[in-house]
Amino acid sequence: SAVISQKPSRDICQRGTSLTIQCQVDSQVTMMFWYRQQPGQSLTLIATANQGSEATYESGFVIDKFPISRPNLTFSTLTVSNMSPEDSSIYLCSVEGAGGPRETQYFGPGTRLLVL
Amino acid sequence: SQKIEQNSEALNIQEGKTATLTCNYTNYSPAYLQWYRQDPGRGPVFLLLIRENEKEKRKERLKVTFDTTLKQSLFHITASQPADSATYLCALDQDSNYQLIWGAGTKLIIKP
Numbered sequence: 001s002a003v004i005s006q007k008p009s010r011d012i013c014q015r016g017t018s019l020t021i022q023c024q025v026d027s028q029v030t031m032m033f034w035y036r037q038q039p040g041q042s043l044t045l046i047a048t049a050n051q052g053s054e055a056t057y058e059s060g061f062v063i064d065k066f067p068i069s070r071p072n073l074t075f076s077t078l079t080v081s082n083m084s085p086e087d088s089s090i091y092l093c094s095v096e097g098a099g100g101p102r103e104t105q106y107f108g109p110g111t112r113l114l115v116l
Numbered sequence: 117s118q119k120i121e122q123n124s125e126a127l128n129i130q131e132g133k134t135a136t137l138t139c140n141y142t143n144y145s146p147a148y149l150q151w152y153r154q155d156p157g158r159g160p161v162f163l164l165l166i167r168e169n170e171k172e173k174r175k176e177r178l179k180v181t182f183d184t185t186l187k188q189s190l191f192h193i194t195a196s197q198p199a200d201s202a203t204y205l206c207a208l209d210q211d212s213n214y215q216l217i218w219g220a221g222t223k224l225i226i227k228p
Contacts, residue, residue, distance in 0.1 A: 004159075042120070042205070042218040043160070092159050102148055102209035103214065107159030 002095050004108035012114045013083055020079045021111045023093035028073035031101055034066070035092040037110075048078045055071065060116050083115045119143060122206060122219035129226050135196045137222045139189040139206035146208035146217075149182055149189050154203045154221065163204075164191075198224045 013019050023032065034046040047055040047068055051096040055068040069077045080087050093110045097104030121140045129135040132167045139149070147168050152160035166182045166189065173180045179192040193200050203221040210217060 042220040045215055103165055104162050110159045
């Protein structure tokens, strides 16, 4: 299994500002995923980040709002831009397991974001 | 559209008893079904995966069943302990791509 860390673990931000969340994995992985989880809700996939290519965004999420970097096989960042209170959520990164993402995903501890 | 349903109400179980959580899905046929545990303020942790051709899977005190006719999975924890208290999520793959569809989770509370 992969060990994943995220920074920051939590933050309180003012509306209109941006926050960059970092995700570090202890092994090289092809696919990294960014999710959002609002209280009492299921996980919603924001985008998939593969090293060396542009991130693939899901419906309802755009690059201008959630720019993603994937500079190498162990690291990715997600930026939440021009934040509003509606962006308050837990942001999670995950990576695929040995059998591929359809079989297992390993998650970071999450970043709890509150926008005032 | 594809949909997963898990009991939204918390499940209260007495310590030592078996806890059973339900995951129902509609409108598609997954090849894999996964169960995860999530503690407050933490990311989900993978527990078990069951394939469409498997009826049952066990891991220590955990047992998962997968009924593709009923479109339902049951997740059992036997001899439950207060440390089992958490939210349990089910997730299913979409056979067209690599994404998972997630349930909202059921909160399990094991009372001593």
